[in-house]
Amino acid sequence: MLTTSATVLSDLLGAALIFMGGRAFTTPQATVSFCIPDTPADDPAFRPWLRVKGLREIACRVFVFVLVFVLMLVATTMLLGWYVIALAAIPAGDAVVVLRSGGPKAAAYGIHGASAVVMLVTSIGLLV
Template identity: 35%
Template sequence: MTKNRLATVLAVLGGLFLLYIGAVFLLTPQTSVVGYGLPAWPHDQGEGILVAKGMRDIGFGLVILALLLAGQRKALGLAMAAMTVVPVGDMVNVLNEGGPAATAYCVHGLTAAAVAVTAGLLLRERPAAA
C-alpha cells in the first residue's frame, strides 16, 4: 500500500469514526460519557455539553471528509495537524478528572497519535506530476 493510499484510508476511517462517535453522543449521551473515560453523568444535569461534544465530533468528521472529497490533501493535513490538540485535550481532561489512565492513554492518546500520523502522511505527499 502506498503512503498516499494509507493516508487516504486513515483519513476516511478517522472521518467516519468521528461521525459515529458524534452520533453516539447525540443519541446516548449518558452511556457515552463512561466510554469517554469520565464518571457517569447525573441524569438531567448538563447533558447539553455532551450533545455539544457529539456535534463537535460530527463537525470534525465532516471537515475531514469534505476536504478529502475536494482533493484538498494539503489543507486536510494541516487541519488534521491542528485537530490533534482535541484528543490530547480529551486525554488530559480524563486524567485530571480521575478517569482511568488506560482509557486516557489507550483511547485518547492513541487517537492523537493516529491523527498526527495521518496529518504527517498527508503533509509529506508530493504533488502529482503533470
C-alpha cells in the same frame, strides 16, 4: 501508496468520529465513555448536555470530513497532512482533560492518546 493509505485512514477517522457523536442521541450514556469520572449519565437533566456535546461533535466532524475531502480533491497531500497534524491537538487535549479530571490513565492514553498518535502517523504519511 503511502499517501493513498494515509488519505483513506484520515477519511475513516472522520467517519468514526461522526458515528461517535451520533451515539449521544441514540445512547446518551455512551457519550460518558469520554472517561471523565462522576459524570451523571443517568440523570435526565444532564442528557440535554450530552446531546449538545454530540451535536457539536457531529458538526465539527462533518466540517472536518468535508474539508478533508475537499483538500483531497483540490489541494496537495502536504496541505492535508498539515491539517491533520493540527487536528491531532483535539484528542491530545482530550487526554489531558481526562487525566486532569482524575479519569483512568488507560483510557486517556489508550483512547485519546492513541487517537492522537494515529492522526500524527497519518499526517506523516501525507507529508512524506
